[in-house]
Amino acid sequence: MAGRIRQEDRECPLSRTVEHVGEWWTLLLLHDLFDGYTRFDQFQENLGISSSMLTARLKTLVADGILERRPYQTNPVRHEYVLTELGRSLRPVIVAMAAWGNSRLAPHERSMILVDAETGEEVEPVVVDAGTGRRLDDSRAYVFTSGPAAGPEMRARYPR
Incomplete structure (x- = not known):
């Protein structure tokens, strides 16, 4: 049945993440937020997004706890959008996606490009295991397995 979400997808952390931040405009908004943009007009001007689409994306990000909407002016009332702690935790994801895109291009x-703010030297972001420092890009060394909350479909897909 079209549009039906499988139980496995509801359990999958990747599916849940994409549900919150996987939309194209959302990723671009997050990029702007990490660059210091906070106001509706800044987003609209920089992205060329329609006001209705921008309003919808911002409302969703606020509802999901990724952004906080705060007044910055009282007469008339104007709001800015600020990343929450949850929102700030998405920065490595955005950085990794940009780095992946750059890796497909000639210099x-x-x-x-991503550079060290102090030295100006270009850096290559990688995802590593916090415990060992080993890179996670080797699909043979690191695999998914079902977790404690996994249902039957997830356990069948990822047996221990």
């Missing part, structure tokens, strides 16, 4: 084709 002279890159319009944006």
Whole structure:
């Protein structure tokens, strides 16, 4: 049945994450927020997004606890959008996605690079295991397994 969400998908942390931040405009909004943008007009001007789409995306991010909406002006009332702790925790994801995109380009084709703020040297972000420091890009060394809350479908997909 089209549009039906499988139980396995409701349990999957990747599916739940994509549900919250996987929409194209949402990722671009997060990028702008990490660059210091906080106001509706800034987002709209920078992204060229329609006001109705921007309003919907911002409302969803606030409802999901990723952003906080705060007044910055009283007459007339104007609001800004500020990343919550949960929202700030998405920065490594956005950085990793941008780095992945850059890795597919020749150095002279890159319009944006990540650098060390102190030295100005370009850096290569990688995802590592916090305990060992080992890179997680080896699909043979690291695999998913079912967790304690997994239902039958998830346990069948990821047996221990």
